[in-house]
Amino acid sequence: MIAEDTLQQIIQRFEFIEAQMSEGLGDIAKLAKEYSDLRPVVEEVRAYQTLLRDISDAESMMDDPDMRELA
Structure with missing residues (x-):
C-alpha cells in the first residue's frame, strides 16, 4: 500500500x-506529457481518498445509536 503522504505528493x-x-x-x-500521464493516477487517488472518507463517515454513523437503528 502506498503511503498517504506519497499520494499527496502526486x-x-x-x-x-x-x-x-x-x-x-x-x-x-513536456508539462503536457507529464500532466496527461498523471491525470488518470490523480483521478484514482482522489477517488480512493473519497472512498476512505466515506468509510470513515459510515463507521462514525455506526457508533451513533440513533443512526445504527436506522441502518
Whole structure:
C-alpha cells in the first residue's frame, strides 16, 4: 500500500504542473506529457481518498445509536 503522504505528493505535483501550464511557464510540451500521464493516477487517488472518507463517515454513523437503528 502506498503511503498517504506519497499520494499527496502526486496530487501536489499534478496541481503544480497544472498551474505552470495555465501560466504558460516552462516547456509546455513536456508539462503536457507529464500532466496527461498523471491525470488518470490523480483521478484514482482522489477517488480512493473519497472512498476512505466515506468509510470513515459510515463507521462514525455506526457508533451513533440513533443512526445504527436506522441502518
